[in-house]
Amino acid sequence: MGYSCLMALDRDHVLRSAAALLTRKSTATMDEVAKAAGISRATLHRHFAGRDALVRALEALGIAECEAALDRARLDEGSASEAVRRMVREIQPAAGLLAFLYGENQLWEADGDPGWLRLDTRIGAVFVRGQQSGEFRIDLTPVWLTEALYGLIASCAWAMHDGRVAPKDFTHMIAELLLGGALRREES
Amino acid sequence: MGYSCLMALDRDHVLRSAAALLTRKSTATMDEVAKAAGISRATLHRHFAGRDALVRALEALGIAECEAALDRARLDEGSASEAVRRMVREIQPAAGLLAFLYGENQLWEADGDPGWLRLDTRIGAVFVRGQQSGEFRIDLTPVWLTEALYGLIASCAWAMHDGRVAPKDFTHMIAELLLGGALRREES
DNA sequence: CTAATGTGAGACAAGATTGTCTCACATGGG
DNA sequence: CCCATGTGAGACAATCTTGTCTCACATTAG
Known part of the structure; x- marks a missing residue:
């Protein structure tokens, strides 16, 4: 299926976006993080179990x-x-x-x-x-x-x-x- | 009635306690702030309209x-x-x-x-x-x-x-x- | 074409926090 | 004594965030 590479790219992209957003607004919502990354909150939760996991x-x-x-x-x-x-x-x-x-x-x-x-x-x-x-x-x-x-x-x-x-x-x-x-x- | 002095002392004491607590745990609840100051949440709200006013x-x-x-x-x-x-x-x-x-x-x-x-x-x-x-x-x-x-x-x-x-x-x-x-x- | 996979949108309940309210109690002045 | 003032405790609704769920749609391999 070969999606692992895409997943990894997405995950990295999400992390970069989240870092950029949270650096400016450390209290940003999961919804805001998702929007900043250009994905939906559901997809964000598929990558990171919760806000804690994202910060980790x-x-x-x-x-x-x-x-x-x-x-x-x-x-x-x-x-x-x-x-x-x-x-x-x-x-x-x-x-x-x-x-x-x-x-x-x-x-x-x-x-x-x-x-x-x-x-x-x-x-x-x-x-x-x-x-x-x-x-x-x-x-x-x-x-x-x-x-x-x-x-x-x-x-x-x-x-x-x-x-x-x-x-x-x-x-x-x-x-x-x-x-x-x-x-x-x-x-x- | 001469309570303004007591109010001011209390207010300053609350601010000091809140500063000490929030320095350690910046996400502390209003209830935790009140407990740290030794007062109830109601009294805390009588001094500061809300969390925003407290931070200000x-x-x-x-x-x-x-x-x-x-x-x-x-x-x-x-x-x-x-x-x-x-x-x-x-x-x-x-x-x-x-x-x-x-x-x-x-x-x-x-x-x-x-x-x-x-x-x-x-x-x-x-x-x-x-x-x-x-x-x-x-x-x-x-x-x-x-x-x-x-x-x-x-x-x-x-x-x-x-x-x-x-x-x-x-x-x-x-x-x-x-x-x-x-x-x-x-x-x- | 068909099916599997990933995704977006949204609904939903649970939990936490906040702001407001009421009531009972203590204290201190008149 | 009597009353005003400040306080603590708790109830209450409103709000926000979160975690989970379902469903429909797009894409792509077989």
Whole structure:
């Protein structure tokens, strides 16, 4: 019958639409999600058992995209600074989805997807490496830097959505602020 | 009859409780909000016409606390860096409430309280001053720095709530990251 | 052509939340 | 004492969202 490919395409398309809509309106109805995806509510329920399952699928998608981004960023190569810049650049396509998931505090209360722990570990390792090499300061903990990175990604995604930051500046704004801060440097 | 003072105290107490609860569980019911404040749902409705009015009141409270914090921070005095540090320190008591409001994207869609614009202007002015004095780099726009400050405050409030950041480190973690970034400085 | 599959539209009940109401009770002033 | 005011508890209808169901239609393989 060969419909599995079509199903997968539809499912992915639905997830993308849902992510785009829920990023803007996190309280959107299943009906609104369905309309945004161009399908009926019945079909939406055939793909995702309920709203919970949809959010979980979005969570899994966000984790998968982040892990793929970290893979592409080759975090072990070069200096920690360059690794952070590559990481931010590769994460940009998933920024909107991440911003939505970051605001879904419902996910963190009990037992979240272990994928978040894996991501935290991988990202935190970059900051640990930078500290051990003497590249990064040691008074800002890797845990905080990781958390701050998430927050800056969500903030920038929001600012982009409102037109306050240009999409082309995403990487520069986040990476430069996270690495160098607002102060001018004496030596360039 | 002199009940206005008692009413005001009650109203403020209810707002504080609601802020503390909604920061943790943004989907809390009016009944849960009432129970958290130690009053009945009927009394809650006597103070705030509905959930919408409650959120609006929380928004007004957050704006007022932020403006008071900016007043205390004396943003025009000293270097821009020190102004930022004072600003973060004074904002800390309102961080939880701000984190809740920051995630309530419903507030920003149409016409928000003009108080946010006033706050953005006052905070942005600090970054403009730092750039004009040569203290801050100019490739990070004041608008983005303002947005990033909100994001870092929300992130740190969340990390504190989960125990990943100690409350005593709030000012240092945010101000140092925002100002100096993660990179080590050659000259201290 | 025929049948199977996926889909859209809509009906339907169940559940949750909200807003409003009434009533009884406690407290404090006159 | 008597009464006004504020409160808690609960009932109530209205609304919204959800999950499930049925039915008709389109598409496509056999």
